[in-house]
Amino acid sequence: MSSDDAPIIVNEEALTEAFIPTRLLHREGQIRELERCLKPALKNRSIENIFLMGTSGTGKTTIARWILENYFKEISAYVNCWKYRTTHEVLKEILLCLQVPVHGREPTGELTKSLERIVKKRKIMFVLMKWIGLMILTCCIC
Numbered sequence: 001m002s003s004d005d006a007p008i009i010v011n012e013e014a015l016t017e018a019f020i021p022t023r024l025l026h027r028e029g030q031i032r033e034l035e036r037c038l039k040p041a042l043k044n045r046s047i048e049n050i051f052l053m054g055t056s057g058t059g060k061t062t063i064a065r066w067i068l069e070n071y072f073k074e075i076s077a078y079v080n081c082w083k084y085r086t087t088h089e090v091l092k093e094i095l096l097c098l099q100v101p102v103h104g105r106e107p108t109g110e111l112t113k114s115l116e117r118i119v120k121k122r123k124i125m126f127v128l129m130k131w132i133g134l135m136i137l138t139c140c141i142c
């Protein structure tokens, strides 16, 4: 392949919402700060909600998803609240992230009960909600 034929985009996956870089550049301080905030949760103690704020594209979503992937993979869910706006849609997304089969026609109350059952079973649960210019990381322990 000549250099003229070389693709402009080397890795298309990096442009998708699902992509999380393996190395987060220049965010050591922010990662340490998030780890400090989440430390009690690793010992099943409650934590405050965490709000990440910053200009668009500075890595709020990426850093929060990276932390959950690395520390709380099985007990966390990520919801893009800009895309999923109603209580029903958000609950459905959380349950799907947690591998619970949901077809979407269940009443909201039923979805709430399913989520309550999971939180009771797994003892601890994190939900990361994305909104424009803001990430909310919330934790529920029982």
Ligand SMILES: Nc1ncnc2c1ncn2[C@@H]1O[C@H](COP(=O)(O)OP(=O)(O)OP(=O)(O)O)[C@@H](O)[C@H]1O
Pocket (backbone or CB within 6 Å): 014, 015, 019, 020, 021, 023, 024, 025, 026, 027, 054, 055, 056, 057, 058, 059, 060, 061, 062, 063, 131, 132, 133, 134
């Ligand atoms: N520390 C980092 N090192 C390498 N790439 C990064 C880093 N942080 C973010 N990125 C990349 O930069 C892009 C934007 O990051 P991200 O979507 O997390 O920003 P954001 O602050 O959540 O933006 P918005 O406010 O628009 O939601 C993504 O493609 C992500 O993979």
Ligand SMILES: [Mg+2]
Pocket (backbone or CB within 6 Å): 060, 061, 062, 130, 133
């Ligand atoms: Mg974001």
